[in-house]
Structures are given as structure tokens and as C-alpha cells.
Amino acid sequence: MTDTASGGAPTTATAFDAPSDGLDALFAPRGIAVIGASRDPAKLGAALARSVAAFPGHVAPVNARDPEPASGVHASVEEAAEHGPVDLALVCLPARACADAVAEAAKAGARAAVVYGGGFAEAGPEGERYQRELADVAERTGIRLLGPNTSGFLAPGRGLTASFVPGAADVPTGRIAVVAASGGVNHALAFLLGEAGHGVSLAVGLGNSVDVTTADVLNHLADDPHTTAVALHIESVADGRRLTDAVARLAATRPVVALVVGRHDVGAFAASHTGALATSWRTTRAALAQAGAVLVDDERELVDAVGALSLVRLPAAADAGVGVVTAQAGPGLLLLDDLRGRRAAVPELGADTRRALAEVLPPLTYQANPVDTGRPGPGFAAVLDAVAADEAVDLIAGYALHEPGTFDLVEAVDTVRGSVPLVLGVGGAGEDVRRVRRALLERGVPVAADPHGLAAMTGALLADARARRRTTAGTGAPRVAVEPGPGPWDEDRAKTLLGALGVPTMPRRACADRAEAHRALAELPGPVAVKLLDAAVLHKTEIGGVRLGVRTPDELDAALDAIEAAGASPTRRQPHSQRFLVESMAPAGVDLVVGARRDPVFGPVVLVGLGGTTAEALADVSIRLAPLGAEEAAAMPAELAGHALLDGWRGGPVLDRTALGETVAALGDLLAAHAGLAEIEINPLRLTAQGLVALDAVCIAAEAADAEHAAETTEAAAREGGD
């Protein structure tokens, strides 16, 4: 079962209902065979044999080539299976020999295998053939196959180190699962989580993912009682909807924190790594967040975030309030600055809270929010209690330098009666402060060493609470079903479609000739825009097919002359039957671009961005998978870097986010429901004092994949994928 074979409904989280995923044999085997166990200690097979030596179940080295095998080394998996169960085969052979070895293991009863070596799809045509052979064996036999091209996995709670990386066996058992595209990143993260005092429940490096995919492991973890949070590392995605379904299912019960590589151009090296094609970084991030994952920018924040979320999860909330308590003003200022950058709500404290604080704090300290306790002392617990009792506070982020002899932070935490969760930063050095941090972790309090780490932890808890608020908000009321009819769509038909979707447009007339255009000028509120009306022309403005601000019949004639000349250019197909669109001009405002298109990996997506070349150059765009609820779509503008322009910038209009959300959701519905539509874009959708109005619209049929349309799609992709 490969990632791409799942197909099915793209939208719900219920696609995966299989009672058994077969991954128990992989991650919880009764017995293991090491195929390719070698006498040479530098060889992979010897390293694996050392790694699994501590496994408490049956372990059987296999070497079919050694004419004089050492004692206990078997000539085949079949022979090994005679001495005990072999659920899992660890294959340490050159690429060309792996498919046969996996087939033989399956025949001997193994239900799972790991193929470690490289030389597959990442290494050229011959390797691609070996990889196809592996995929065939997995499909034919039903054996679950991890890899190839991976350093394996760790399940320290089972005493199982199915990895060749020295030191991997020292990673302590914990409650965090790592699911990494790369074996190296899997180990790097497991080591960092161990150092941070967390450990891992399971840590898996996917490698080339010929059979077992990220989605498979995530689905497996949804039923794992030993895992409370999941760290996800993504390099590329084969089946977008299967991944997001798995994340959504898992995130309902366990927080998922995701690090997506590829913000910048790393294509050539990435392709050499796993042989996979590049996936859009932005779309992947947007899709994961929409499914409920918390996004991070680097592996340190990943460790901070998943560590905090493995201990504390806030109730679903759009804007949970953070009470900031600091024993030193300077680090508190760093913390506050960082939290503001994460758009954390740091609410004013109530009068009761301030009264309570005034009783325990000296008068010179800052007692708003942040609360600065001045020198930390025995009153610290009382401060935490007072802030926790404030009804605007859902979470306390506290920072203190460790001050042995002055006050005991662990004792303070033990006496706190407050009912809101606590996340702490404890500055200091040496074994004593490490002891304090361990003691806090044991009490279920996430703890960082510095303000930035504390802000990252706090931000992760808030992002998770926000995501759950969204994912539990439903997809809104069902919308009117609109039938787009067959393409092509000229601007008039596209706007008729928008009208049916409830999107306002300006009064307009489609005119078959100049006389009709003159009648339209007389009848419509002026001034008007006059445009070439031809579905085959996607760039009207660029060829001179648009004239704005036309007020008089003379001006209209001049405009029609110019448009006819533009439309009669040699590249146009029907120079003699030109039609015109005459439309009332819209008032001034702020231009948006909204649209829906098909992503090759994730399927229908909707996009919201600001209009104009600057926004385009900055790739300032918000993306969601479609279909989606209007409420979810209404949250998209807040993600734009330039969102201030939509909130009454310099006295301008304020965006009605509900109306925008309904428009965007309607476009998404339309695309999701009609496979014949490749793309629909409103550019610009103008925000005016009277509300939103669509000034131009393009609607492209799926089959209309000629050169011009391909170029258009490439532009949209460039915009979305740019840095």
C-alpha cells in the first residue's frame, strides 16, 4: 500500500478506518531477523546486529552468503524462523539484493521489514528499478516495508533499537513520537529530545517511503497509548489528502508539531536525498496547519513546542490569554517582545488581580501584564496564584533566574493552587539548575532555559489551542450548489458565475457590437470600463484590451477603436466578431486577489492575497485546502503580512471578513465539486467603502491546457511558491 494508492474522498478525516495497519509487526515485533549480518564490524549488518542485541525478544542473524557462518547465524530467514517468531526482517544488503530478500522473508512469515541501504530512487535509473521491485514485493506479499534509504527506528520502551546509529540505544523512553522524512533528522531529533529531558516513545525515519508512509505512521500513533505528542518532519509529500487526513485524525487526540523543509531553493540536493519531487512549501505548511498541526521554523523550536505539548494541552480557544510573570524585567521584556511577534494575547489583568498582587509585591514593581516580581522571593507562588485566578488568563508564562538560597522555584510550583497551566523559563547554569528543570518536568511543567525557548513553548500551546478551535468549528452551513456549465468562460460568463455564488459585481453589459456598447454607456451609471470580451484572451490589459474611465460617446468610440485594434492582432483567432464588455467603474479601494486552483499534491486549494505587484513579489498569500468552511476562510486575511491594509488603513475601508470568507469558501466549493474547472480567480476583488466587489474574473476549464493556460498556471505557482 503506497502513499499514492489510497485515493478516495479528499475532505474528511474518516478515510482511514482499517482496524489493523500491520505496523505492529514493524514497531512491536515478537522476533527479528538481521539479514546480511556480517563478521566485519564496520559493515551495516554488524552494526544492526549490535543494535538489536539488547532486544528482549527473539533475535536471529541471517547470512546466506557466508560459507562458514558463526555460531547462531542462520543461512535463511526460514531457518531463523524455526528457532522463534520472526515478525520483522532488518535488511542490510546492497540495493540489487533487497527485493529478493524481502520476498524470502515474507515467505518465511515476516510481516514487516526495514531496508536500510541507499542506491534506490535517489541514485538514478538502476536504483529506480530496484525501488519498483521493492514496491512490487510489498504489494504482492502484504509485508509492511520501512525505507529503503533510512537509518531505521527506535522504540526504547520495547528495548528495540532498529537503527545503525551508535548512541541511538541511549535515547531514553518518553512520550513523544518522532516521524521524520529523513533517518538523520530522526536521530538528531531523538537525541535533542533526550537531552531536553523528554525522550521518545517511537522515532522513525521514513527514507524513500516505498511502502510505509508518514501517514501510515501517524495513523498508527493515533492508537498508541505511549505517545502524547508527535514531532513531524516533512521533506516532500506524495499524497496530500492522505497526509492531512492522518494529521487531522491524530491531532484530535495528540498534538502534532510539524517542521517542513524547503522554504528556500534546495531542490537539487533534496532530489538527491530521497528521489522525490519538490512539494510546495507554502501549500504543505498551510495544509498541515489546517489539519491541526502546529508549525515551527527550525528543529530547536520543534523540540520546545513538542516538549511543551507533550505535557500541557490548552482547551480549544481562538485567543487564549497569557499571563506573563517574570522575576527579572530584562528577560521579561525579551519574552514579551517574542510573544507579541507570535500574536499572543497578553490581556490586561482585572482589578481583583491587581489588588491581590499589590498585597504580595513591593510597590515599585510593574503589576500589569507582564507582572514583574522584582527580586524573586517566597511570594512568587502567591503571584502565580493571583495571576492564575484572573479570568482573562488561560496560561501563565513565567521566567526566573535560578537563585539557590533565595527562593525555590520547585517549592513555589508545588504550592501553586492556580488552575491554569504553567510554562516556565529558568535561567542559570550548572547541575543545580538542571535538577530544578528536571523536577519541573516531572511535575508536568514545560520548562525552557531562556526567554526565546519559553516564548516558543507558549506560542506552540496557543497555536494548538487555536487550531483545535478551528478544526472543531465545523465547515459551516452547506452553500448553494452552482452549476458552472461547460467552458470556456469569458469575463461576462465568469461574472455571471460569481453572481450565482453571491459575489457582487458592478453593473455590466456584454455587447455584440459597437451599437450595443453605446446603448450600454447610455444606460449604465458612469464612468465605465470597456473591455475586449474573449475567453481566449487571459491578459486583456497587457494587449491593450481594456479602457478605463470612459464617460462620453466620443471617448467610447476612441476606446472601441483601440480595443478593436488590440483584438485584431495576428495572435487573435476571431478578429472580425469582437464582443465588448461595458461595465460601471467601481469606487477606489484596496485590491485583493482571491482564487481557487488545483495543487498537484493536495488537490483543490483556495488562495487569498493582496493585489498589486509588491504583494505578488513578496508572495504574501494565505492558502487553504478546499472545500473549507466560511469561518475558516474568514481567518485567511489575518495571515497576510500586509493585513493592516484591510483594517481601515489611513481611514480606508475595513474588510468584512465574513463576506470574504463566504466568497472564498464558495470558490473552493465550486472547484471541489466540478472536476471540469481547473482554476477560478477574482483579480482584483476590490475592498470599497460599500463592501467587496469583483472587478475581473478568470475561469479556466480543466481540459483547456494549451500553452497560454499552462503559462498562467505557472505564474500562479510561482507566486505561491516564491520566497
Next chain:
Amino acid sequence: MTDTASGGAPTTATAFDAPSDGLDALFAPRGIAVIGASRDPAKLGAALARSVAAFPGHVAPVNARDPEPASGVHASVEEAAEHGPVDLALVCLPARACADAVAEAAKAGARAAVVYGGGFAEAGPEGERYQRELADVAERTGIRLLGPNTSGFLAPGRGLTASFVPGAADVPTGRIAVVAASGGVNHALAFLLGEAGHGVSLAVGLGNSVDVTTADVLNHLADDPHTTAVALHIESVADGRRLTDAVARLAATRPVVALVVGRHDVGAFAASHTGALATSWRTTRAALAQAGAVLVDDERELVDAVGALSLVRLPAAADAGVGVVTAQAGPGLLLLDDLRGRRAAVPELGADTRRALAEVLPPLTYQANPVDTGRPGPGFAAVLDAVAADEAVDLIAGYALHEPGTFDLVEAVDTVRGSVPLVLGVGGAGEDVRRVRRALLERGVPVAADPHGLAAMTGALLADARARRRTTAGTGAPRVAVEPGPGPWDEDRAKTLLGALGVPTMPRRACADRAEAHRALAELPGPVAVKLLDAAVLHKTEIGGVRLGVRTPDELDAALDAIEAAGASPTRRQPHSQRFLVESMAPAGVDLVVGARRDPVFGPVVLVGLGGTTAEALADVSIRLAPLGAEEAAAMPAELAGHALLDGWRGGPVLDRTALGETVAALGDLLAAHAGLAEIEINPLRLTAQGLVALDAVCIAAEAADAEHAAETTEAAAREGGD
């Protein structure tokens, strides 16, 4: 000597030539008195007495109030000085008693003091008075005063812990100096540097900076043989030029890494902290970078950056080439992605290098740049050597998981013959990997635990090399001196000024009446723009004082009617003597905004941004202090988020950066040389296929500070200081 008292020439790095800054008495005293030494162990004075107990010089506790002082406790500093030298007084008294105590210490021969307590300018009017009294004592007696409102400083190499924070004495001696606005941040950073294996040479928390300022400490460090790099934490700046002069002087010999707080709105809490006014975050960062500092975004990156720079400094280079070597592809991909985000040059390796790599690496590994070594092995050193020999490589960033038994990274580093510096990331957990990291640090190799830390270190080395390339490039040839004459300047006079500065404008006529306007229309290449010409009107477009695209006499009359109506509005002063500017329209292009204005902290600054509201809302602007060289100014557009728009976006024009740099430098020169000018702005400066052309210009006299001008300045500040 307070920060604000220095004044003097704002531009050169030679302002500070004092042979002795008096800070030796503070940081390297022969003897110390603790004023307010207390018998109560919880009191500040008792904590300080414990902290300095280990000091190898003379230590004298002083308590003037205790009727029965303990043995060895003196009743006055004068008495204490009879038993040994007292260079430094540590004052642990309430705010109201500090000025007298410092005066008494000065009288008894102390040449430096630290005032620890709060309750000064950060705490309201009474505290402000106490702070003025302290400043007066310092100025009158010449005693150098650190604080008030600070936790002090550490000089572990001298056995001196002049801090009340427990554990501060455990920070090891190192080569990095910390200069922090906040005592808490000073300690937090010192602890982090200790944990990272670096330690500190000196770590100072400035507090309220009534006498000793950040600039003073930086100047002191420029002569400190024990310091090889400086970590700088800035909350606000009193005298911008004195700070940048100190940074420039220090950075010439020792790298300076700066963390500036206040990216987001933290004003209220910040004011409560030290009583200082907010300083523009963007301008402060720009000024520090221009002076040669490396900027970081959080305290972890600060530790990474200053740690690396304390061991390695690259030669000055605009784009030093990084050779990326990784033993695991996945972490290497994270590293490459991160480096690309830092605009690091990761050049193609030469044919010789590839040949050499092919000899030591297995064929399946990626051998471009990054170089993926596959499984790390004994060949690792040979790989490092081969990459180091490549002429495009100035620095190697290498990552490997620690693999005891497989290969020894320390041994590999010891055998490397390559001549370029090495920065390493070593993943793994446990005491063994910590030992490896320590061994690498001892060999002068900066080492991180993860790819992100490695990227931060590498980025810091590159930024330092780039800054030195800039600061050593000189300020360019002297430019033509232009005399702006007296204000006010209408658009025509402002453009005449631009013309004298060498900035192109379109052909234009200033017209005293309608007849002149008609003559201008007939003579100028059309179409033309027609504008109200009145120096008192700063927002011509907004009141309807601009008409574009005028081609015929009829259109001109209509335009003049409209402009006269707009100009005759009740708010205009001279409705009956209107003048007009008639100007040929410029071709289409990309609009920039460039200008020069006076920053209240840093003085003359120049700004470059993209035109339009989106760029404005995003505060996408590059800032430099003026005067500056044209070469430095030419580097400004590259800092804009939307810089792609200037590089031939969608077939558009490509910016001549030299021409832009000359224009910006000329504006900066003009403002720096003429105190009568408050601001000059070209908005827009259009980038066309024929080059840059100024379409509108505003020039404001310093004395013209009426309501309208104040509003304009506020807008400029809002733009520059936004989020």
C-alpha cells in the same frame, strides 16, 4: 559624564580618544567597599558581601547604621580605606540614601561605584529626583557610576563577582564580554555562555545608565586583551552617534553581536524597566549594522553568533563562499535551507574538488555543494581537505551525528590540513558527545548541537565579514556641495535642488498663470501632469491638486479648473495667486521612495523603500545613518523584502544600484550638511527602462514645524517604526 553630554562630531569613529576612561577602577579595582553590608542574610548588602568574599584584593564591608557592627564591618568608607585601597564602592542602600553614599565614597578616594537598587527614574517623579542627584554626584566628583537599578557585573578572570545573583560566581572565565541593558539579561546571557562552553571575560548589566553607558563599556573593551568578542543587548539608546562610534571602533578589532529588543510594541513595560524612552527598533538595528555589528533575533542566536565569532573571524568579504559538508543528508538539507534564508553563498565546487571528492567518497553520495559523505568514516578529514582547497570556499560548515566507534570527529579535525575555518554541528546525546564538543572548542572550532545553531554560527561569520567589507570600503569620493537656500521649497524648487544633486526629473515648467500653463503644454513632450504649485500643500493628490495624462488645451483647461477649485478651499492661504507645475509624464515603471530625515536619537538618516501602500503597510524599508558612501547606499535595496521587483520583475526594468546609491548618498549629504533642512523625500522615484526619475519631491525646513509638518513627520516615523 552622561551619555547625552558627549555631543561632538556625529560621523567619525575617532571621537573617543581619551587615554583613560576611568573604568579600570570599576572593573579592575584593587579594593572594594560594600556599603550597606547587612547582618540579615536575605538583604541585598549581605548577598553582595557573600559575592565579593572570594575577591583576592581588599574587601571592606561598611554599615553606617549598625550600632554594634560585626567584626570587620566599618562605619564609613573613609574608615574602610584605612585598612586598604578602596577603588570601588558597591552601594546596597535604598534609593534616597544612594547619592550621599556615593559622594562619601568619592570623598574617601573611591573612583567607581555600583548602585544596585531600584526606585529611580523607572519609578516615578520621586525616583527621577534621586536619579538626578546621583548624576550630579557623578559629574561633580568624577566617580564612575554603574547603575542604578542593576544586578551589577562579573569579571571572573579577576575573581570578582560584583553581582547579587546566586550562581553568578560559577560562570567560567572566557573570552566573550557581555554588555547588557538589563542586569537580568546580563546574567541570563552569562549563564548561557557558560553552559555553551564559552564563559565570559566581563559581563555588565547597565541598568538606568546614569553615568556609565553602553558606549563607555564598549570603548573600555576595545583595549581589553582578555576579550575577543562582545555580546551586546540594547533596550533603548540615549546618544545614537556615541553608541555607533563605539561599536565601529570596537568592531574594527573585535566582533560585536547585537540583540535589540522592541521589534513589537513593548513600550509600557519597557518604560517601567529603566525609565528610558523608546528608541526606533529599526533605526537602532540599521545603525548598529552600519557600524559593523552583527544583528541577531534572539538570545540563543546571540550565544551561537558571539560564540563562533569569539573563535573565528573571516577576512572582510562581501560574499564569502560556504562549503557545506554533511554526514547525513536530512540534517544537511535543514542546514542548506537555513543558510539560503541567510543569503549565504554556497558556490558550485570546482572540477578539481569534485575529482578529489570522487576519490574518497562512494559513488552514490551527492558531491556538489552540499557534499554528502554518506555514512561518515575515516575519509571525513579527506573530504574536509578537498572542500577547503576549493578556491570558491572561504569557510566550511560541517554537520555529523556523533558516531562513537564509527569515526572520531576530533581526530578528523586534527588531521585536516585545509586552510579555511571550520564550523561544525555535532548531533548526539550524552557525556561522550559533550566531550567531543568541548574538544572541538578547545581546538578553536565553533560547534553547535543542531543544524539551526550551525546555520546561525555560519551566518554570523558571514555577516561579520560582510560588515567589515563595508566599513573598510570608505565613504566614496566627496560629492558636489549643493546650497539649498532658504525654505520653503515648493515642488519646483525641490526638483531644482534634486537636479543640482544629479537626480533626473522630467521636463517641467513652473507657471504663474493659465496662459503660462498653456504655453508649457505646447512646448513640453506630452502627455503632461498638471499640479498645484504651493509649498504649503504637502498632500496635493489628496486635495485634488494633481491631474495626470493631460494632452489637449481643453483637457488642460478642465484640469486647471479642478486644481483651482481644490486650491481655493478654505484651508488654503492664498486662493488668488495660484501657481501650477506642468510636467511631462514619465514612462511606466516601479516606484521607489527615498529620503533623508532627522532621527531624534541618531540624527540624519536616509531611507529607501518601495512605493505604494502595500510596501508602506509592510514597513519594507532600509535605513542608514547619514552621511554615508554611495557604495554603502547602493547596498540598501537588497535589504528590501520586495527587492525582486527591482531586478527585472516580469521583464521590467533593472535598477542601476550605483545610480540609486549616489542619489541616496547625495540626499544624506545634503541633510547632514544643512541644519536648516528637516527632511527631503522623493516619492516616487520611478525606476523606468530609461533609468531613475524623480516624479515628486518634498523638502521641509527645520523651522517649519507647524501642525501639518508634524503630522508628516509622524507618518514617516510610523512607517519606519511599524511592525
